[in-house]
Amino acid sequence: MNGLNQIIFVCANDTCRGPMAAEIMKSKFLHSPVKICSRGLVVLFPEPLNQKAEAVMIRNGIMLDKHESVQLREADFGEDHLIITMDLQAKEKIIEEFEGAQNVYVLNEVVGEEGEVPNPYGGPLTDYGKCYDILNKLITKLVKKLNKEELECLK
Template sequence: MKRYRKIIFVCDSGTARAPMAEAIMKEYIIKYPVEIESRGLVVLFPEPLNQKTEAVLISNGINAENQMSKQLTAEDLQSEHLIIAMETAQKQKILEEYQDSLEADVEVLTDLTGDELEILNPYGGSLQSYGLCYETLNKTIKKLVNLINEGRNE
């Protein structure tokens, strides 16, 4: 995998899966300096993390206090950035909406790691569904970090 200066996780609102993925990935050691952030596709104003997302992160020893949602912008789409969507539909939306300014690589998380199923959106579900989302993201991001650290596919 090629080296990126910044990795940005993207989900719909920027309050659940993407910030959860960001927080998880920051717990791992990456062999070169890389910024890890998250964005939403529809963020009308900054919002704090979904309460269930925050509770699951805290219960797993991760502090994501004061994290606020941010809108994905054309400035995020630079050539040294990797944009990671949670679903194919989100990737398509990014490719369509930003086609004139898109220089970044845009991928679906599970496509990068070779997993069959996309990361399900826990929004509106029970705390248990957020916990399951965390477990799935953690396994998938561990694979992603290994790919990054091994430098495969360069």
């Protein structure tokens, strides 16, 4: 993942897990500057962050009041871009639908964990809190991995 310029977190409609993951990542320290954002697989019109996801983010000290969902597009792919999905189904859909798809991984896969990030949509607020906790744990591992790779490149 050397020479990374952009990390894009992708979820179904860019109103919950993707934006949460992007903002958690932005709250961490990376040795090298990287653009971090989120996209959706199906975005028919711009939507704000899911209210329960927003409440969980605020409770954890992260404000996301200006978020509007954005559709994933062909221009989002590049050699220096890392596309991270929340589940295997999204990864497969991206690879199938985008001719230029490259560097597409499931978050758990990138950090060497089993499973996927559960979708809390439609569940109680506690499900969103659990999703935040899972994302925070996985993204902390991702940041450590990226920072370690960066330091190894400097040697």
